[in-house]
Amino acid sequence: MLDTLTIEGETFTYDAIRSGAYATTPMSPYTQHTLEFCNAWLNGQTQFTVHTSGSTGVPKPIQLGRTQMQQSALMTGKALGLTQGQRALVCLNTQYIAGIMMLVRGFELGLHMTIIPPSENPLKNLKETYSHPTPFDFVALVPMQVQAILKYPTGTPWLNDLQVVIIGGAPVNYALAKALKPLRPQVYVTYGMTETVSHIALRQINSSSRAEEYQLLPGVHMRQDKRGCIEIQSPTTCHQWITTNDLVQLTDATHFKWLGRADRVINTGGVKVQVETVEQAIDEVMTEQGIQRRFFVASLPDHRLGEQIIVVLEGTPLPQNRQQAILENTAGLLKKYEAPKSMHFVAEFAETPTAKIDRLHTIKHLRKP
Structure with missing residues (x-):
């Protein structure tokens, strides 16, 4: 029966965690809140x-x-x-x-x-x-x-x-x-x-x-x-x-x-496009071209199409010829209305507390004049 765990290099017995005796030891906030959960679990919460x-x-x-x-x-x-x-x-x-x-x-x-x-x-x-x-x-x-x-x-x-x-x-x-x-x-x-x-x-x-x-x-x-x-x-x-x-x-x-x-579908020109399908194609093209950057697919308002499909990349803008090559090669893997129309760049993506890309916040920032 196991009765110890190690956190940030320190070993704690289950008995010490269960009794709260660990609270007398100096520790980081991360160790503190982790042991608080362990205490609750071991005490049957x-x-x-x-x-x-x-x-x-x-x-x-x-x-x-x-x-x-x-x-x-x-x-x-x-x-x-x-x-x-x-x-x-x-x-x-x-x-x-x-x-x-x-x-x-x-x-x-x-x-x-x-x-x-x-x-x-x-x-x-x-x-x-x-x-x-x-x-x-x-x-x-x-x-x-x-x-x-x-x-x-x-x-x-x-x-x-x-x-x-x-x-x-x-x-x-x-x-x-x-x-x-x-x-x-x-x-x-x-x-x-x-x-x-x-x-x-x-x-x-x-x-x-x-x-x-x-x-x-x-x-x-x-x-x-x-x-x-x-x-x-x-x-x-x-x-x-x-x-x-x-x-x-x-x-x-x-x-x-x-x-x-389902909530990542873009309606462009009356055609519903699944964002993940477009992202898979861009991912393949960028990988084959040796470009390793975080990106996601989104849309911006368009007076003709209603929504225009775009690609948002993290980091400094790529040269125009490389942008064009990515868009053209991606279009070759997709149906006509699925192909993104333009590329946009953000220095650093907003993130959630779990390090996922916060697309909504990033797009809001992108749309600011």
């Missing part, structure tokens, strides 16, 4: 308030029950084959559902937890002796962290020593997916949200079959509403149906392809 990240709207508080969170951890453990005694690195923000559920998985599955503050490159926050070989079996990351790790000198060997990697919080782009395919561990992209208590489906990105399809976790059911959006029922939703804004294609009872968000 039954209700928790978790805030959404705000990536698709205003952040909102959601009440989650202990049983829901326990069910989520057990479902993930079964799907990934996690077993008691395995070692987990917790490097996601423990104020939000992804980081919180890593803690819950640690407690419920009996995992050894090493907890560090979130950063772009978690390896820089680990002690030098942790760099290679890794003492971890399981880690959850966001795409930005994976990209940074792959660029790090010991990053690829470190990843290859893991057994399971899950990636969530944002889409995995063309270049990153290509880089992940040769890795040895099982690498999964997750699908879920705060309302479903983290992920309820996984897609193994380095699988030889069905690599583009998400598979539901055990006990999860799905259906589509009239819009074509997925509805979810699982133990993590207290067996109630949850309606989402995610457009999907169901391939069978347990597999689906994610197409994009």
